[in-house]
Amino acid sequence: MESYLTIDEVxxxxxxxxxxxxxxxxxxxxxxxxxTTGGQRRYAASDMAWIEFLLRLRTTNMPIGKMQTFARLRGVGDSTVSDRRQMLEEHLTDVLxxxxxxxxxxxxxxxxxxxYRSLEHPSAPDSLSDEGHGNEERKPLRTRSRKAAGD
Incomplete structure (x- = not known):
C-alpha cells in the first residue's frame, strides 16, 4: 500500500x-x-518526484513560464517526449x-x-607584476594608493 504525505509534510x-x-x-x-474525503491534499511518491524535479529546474533559474510549458507537455503524455527533451537541452545550454x-x-x-593578499604581505617591494590589475606604473607597493591598486 502506497503511503501519502500531507501538504505540511511535503x-x-x-x-x-x-x-x-x-x-x-x-x-x-x-x-x-x-x-481525502475531507478535501485535504495527499501527495504520492510520484508527486514528490515531480516536485523535486521542479525544484531542480527552479535552481537552474528556469523561468516559471517555461516550467509551465514543460508541465503542460508532460501532462499530454509520451507524444511530447521529443519536445520536452529539446526544452531541457536548450535549458542545459543556458545553464552551462x-x-x-x-x-x-x-x-x-x-x-x-x-x-590584495600580496599587497598585505609583499615578499619584495618591486616583485609584483601589475598584469591584470590596470595600467598603473610599477612603483614600490608601499607608495601605491587605493586608486592605483585598481579600486
Missing part, C-alpha cells in the same frame, strides 16, 4: 511553503493532487553558459583576492 521535506505548493498546483506546475560565466568571474575574483 512542505517540510521540500522547503516550500504550503502556500507555494497550492500556488504551483493552481498555475499548473503540479497536476491536481489526490484529496551561466556556469562558464560564473567560473570566469570566480577566477577574476580570486586573482583580485590574491593581488
Amino acid at each position: 512542505a517540510r521535506r521540500t522547503g516550500l511553503t504550503a502556500y507555494t505548493l497550492r500556488y504551483y498546483e493552481r498555475i499548473g506546475l503540479i497536476a491536481s493532487i489526490a484529496r 553558459s551561466e556556469i562558464e560565466a560564473l567560473r570566469q568571474s570566480a577566477e577574476a575574483l580570486q586573482a583580485k583576492i590574491d593581488y
Whole structure:
C-alpha cells in the first residue's frame, strides 16, 4: 500500500511553503493532487518526484513560464517526449553558459583576492607584476594608493 504525505509534510521535506505548493498546483506546475474525503491534499511518491524535479529546474533559474510549458507537455503524455527533451537541452545550454560565466568571474575574483593578499604581505617591494590589475606604473607597493591598486 502506497503511503501519502500531507501538504505540511511535503512542505517540510521540500522547503516550500504550503502556500507555494497550492500556488504551483493552481498555475499548473503540479497536476491536481489526490484529496481525502475531507478535501485535504495527499501527495504520492510520484508527486514528490515531480516536485523535486521542479525544484531542480527552479535552481537552474528556469523561468516559471517555461516550467509551465514543460508541465503542460508532460501532462499530454509520451507524444511530447521529443519536445520536452529539446526544452531541457536548450535549458542545459543556458545553464552551462551561466556556469562558464560564473567560473570566469570566480577566477577574476580570486586573482583580485590574491593581488590584495600580496599587497598585505609583499615578499619584495618591486616583485609584483601589475598584469591584470590596470595600467598603473610599477612603483614600490608601499607608495601605491587605493586608486592605483585598481579600486
